Amino acid sequence: MAAPNGIWVFIEQTDGKIADVSLELTGKARELADRLGQEVVGLVFGHGVEALADQVIKHGADRVLLADHPELAEYRTLPYARVAIAEARARLPEIFLIGGTPNGRDLAPRIASALRCGLTADCTDLQIGDYTIRKENKTYANLLYQIRPAFGGNLIATIVNPRTRPQMATVREGVMRMPAARPGREGTIEKVVPEFEPGDFALEVLSRQVRHSTVQLKDAPVVVSGGAGIGSAEDFALLRDLANLLGGEVGASRAAVDAGLIGREHQVGQTGTTVRPRLYIAAGISGAIQHRAGMDQSSKIIAINTDASAPIFQIAHYRIVGDVAEVLPIIVKTLRERSMDQREHE
């Protein structure tokens, strides 16, 4: 039987490849575990995935619970939840972290609901600290501070689960540092035998289409993003022109994606891609924190918005109060003329 408690990390894998966020979380769990004197436990589910256990250990886990079973070959909510719930009930982890991917956010609430424990969604930071309930004159030491934007991103909430275990959180991709693998690291691999029930197979996946994105937002030197202030998909063409001129990529706010103006793979922000370009142009984006969180590290930010009080202006280096449909063509024209001038000088 494993040592009780521990800091658990669900290791998400697709076709034998571990999601980056799972290793990022393994690194963060290592840090928290050293502070708390706990062990880090990685949960590796899949079929023919034994080799992944070692990779998880090299990235910081002390122990891997390996559930290798044909029914776990691809992610499905119920079989995965079944195994995770059974193991958590038997072993009572202290903390349970899951990557805030679509699958992670599908799985985590299912587990938390069954275990009747607290769950915080899409955290952007995790810390350890104390929590006092004044009414009870009681202090809970060394809780997991689960830190996340809330209320449309206009405030940052620190959430704790003083009484229930595990303390569960999903964590946004890309916010924790990826730990380096340590070749010599050793750990224990424990095999887990799933016990399914017939109802676990109520859902079958008929087909999967992986969208190999041609959008290279993450490393683009320039990102030209549009928001709800862009009237139509046609107006996004203006952004594309500008991005092409600048050798950049087209981004978007969630509002623009939700409105169907542009594909989801262009989304910058908390639920999209985090970017750190040399230049970020925010056109018709009001600047909710979920969006700002994905772009506020950009070297230079130009914001264009008709609303002079839009939050985006407060982090912008260049504020242009005006209509995107009028301003963008001026920028495009200016850049075109400049490059023509250059050619004449050459």
Place this chain on the structure above:
Amino acid sequence: MRSSRPGMTGRLPEKRMTDQRPIHSVVLVKQVPDTHNITGDVMTKDGTMNRNALPAIFNPEDLNALEMALQVRERLGGTVTVITMGPPKAANVLREALFHGADRVILLTDRKFAGADTLATSYVLQRAVQKAGSFDLVFCGRQAIDGDTAQVGPQLAEKLGIPQITYAETIVDLSGDQIVAERVLDSGSEIVRCKLPVLLTVVGSANTPRPASVRRRIERKLAAAPGEYAAIRARWPEFESDEQLEAYLTTHGLKIEVWTAADIGAAEEQIGLAGSPTQVHRINFVVLESTESKTIPPTPEGIAAMVQELVHEYIVG
């Protein structure tokens, strides 16, 4: 890549509905502050928030969920029941649901529900869904714009003991005992087949919700919860007593049913603050970093000067 534009589902398989029988749907909705349209009035200079400046709206993706349920009823018959938990004024989203075409609406309201986190909320919804009667499909919006957690749907599915299809965009096929649906994920899409009953969380790209019908707005203008009867009777004095009004509303399907914790037999230790394992330790208002910034006039001269500056700093090549 397929288009994510609402309504452009031409490349998907034809929607087929085989082995037809009426489908009973429950749609769970939430009244939320309109956090997507935060204007200067809402955020003050010191970074605090003036909540009263935010209008309360029907959570956008819950409208997509309602639309999907209404489309199912149009094709197969059956009923659409809409449930919300919230303060008495959340009756407004239920009225809106009636204007969109819901058959029955239920408001879960009780001081004891206050302060619920997603776990306590999912417990109350479970009790309510089970009390409301038998169902084939439960629909939720993917997430609410005030919390953005996307947790209540899966938490409720677990408590109901039924499977879930999260990020549902299209119902490809629906028959008496199974559903085929397309899920849309960041990384691609998935077609899944699932036995009924099942819970779906619906994404914003699923459909374009129909506007509330003007005809229904007129026909159903009296729709009210018991707490609102006095106000209704003040406007329509022809109803001489609450009983008379209630009898009229009930006959015409306009009564907003109100259920309390006692009505759904909820265990006190599982609801409201007491039933919420998560607690808020601290709230920090977001104070935007002030950067060294310049206001550029939206003129060719202003923009030329900005571009010139960016060139000098090697930001633009």
